[in-house]
Amino acid sequence: MGRHSCCYKQKLRKGLWSPEEDEKLLSHITKYGHGCWSSVPKQAGLQRCGKSCRLRWINYLRPDLKRGAFSQEEENLIIELHAVLGNRWSQIAAQLPGRTDNEIKNLWNSCLKKKLRQRGIDPVTHKPLSEVENAGDKDSADRSQEKVAVSNELNLLKAESSNSEAGSYEQRPSSFASQVYPLEMEGCSSSRTINSRCNNNLLSNSFLDRFPNSHQESSTTNCQQPSDLLGNFPLQLNYAPTASHWFSQTGKPFDMNSEFASNLISDILPPTTSSFFPSPVCYKPSIAFPSDDISTASFAMDGSRYWEASASNNNSNGSNSSPILENSMFSWGLADCSASDKDAQINLMGSQHEEVKWAEYLHNPLLMPATHLLTDTLGAILPHNKQQEPLQPTAISSSKDNQKITAALDIFSLH
């Protein structure tokens, strides 16, 4: 089970695609859509497996692919997203229209990792290399160096961005990060300062403020309760519905600089600390579309189903959920912050799938800067021995662990 049947088939071509093969695949999908990938090679007259056809289409033949080198802005965005998402290339790619996960993965492995290392930043943890090397020294030093790390990273990004002409780092409207990090500017009380988030200048401090200033500060200032902290950390989720709402209102890519966006954000994000828990409402992700053309937009929103939607012969196998949408529900869709009652929260935890997602947030210090605080209280409940590792979904995906996570969340929802 699980193995693609075509992997066993013999006499199938492998290796690089010839122009003739490309032509066949392109014309077939243009006419009929891909439908069931396993049937594509036969219908298109190709001696390839469906998997290979799919890959070729996604990574090379798709008409919406952006060609050419990555811009500085794109590189910065990838670094920022990687700090949050780890090696989730498909989710990172979802934030970069026209770029494929494979492309981004290659860029990361061949280029960006080196760049970060040269700057003394560990590409895995996004912490200073010195800290990673001296992994023995923990806690208090970690806390302060965490800030140094993200500060270095920010400086790197800013320095490089300043060399690229269009729009400074602080001002890029399409930047995911520019939408994300300002939310956390105000530390534990960030959710109470929504209006200021639309100030473009906020991003300059955003990396520093992704984390509480320190363990102690967080717990002794205005963050007395775990719920405050919880309310703070997942704020990056909040812009997805904003962008989606924007799109539904305007049919255009989300514009952070617009008054509409500013008002919308103020409306969507409540002045409470309950934003940790999403409502059952899931939104489509924020995606910057390459053009204002709605048909193009619908492609982006529907991911690979573009051709199915546009072709007369729509023989989709019924799996209509686009990868992007699924991803959005995973990483950005849990965004409506209005859920404040415990029942809703518990409902959300009902799905195992969802539990795993939250488990990942709980598991990843980059996603959840308040992890240290949580684990102080939940040390017995939450596994946190992988704190400095990138996301390891499978590590805690057992139902037992899920129950622990759910229990932990329930505990905090009561605070």
Add this chain to the structure above:
DNA sequence: AATCTTTGCAACCGCGTATTA
């Protein structure tokens, strides 16, 4: 000019998960 090494990219492989029969 020839050879070796490095780099970047395209494609493959194996796995987990969702869907279908």
Add this chain to the structure above:
DNA sequence: TTAATACGCGGTTGCAAAGAT
């Protein structure tokens, strides 16, 4: 309920081009 099939993801590999010696 179970097994087969299909899809999508991330890690890895192979190879051609570029660079170094």
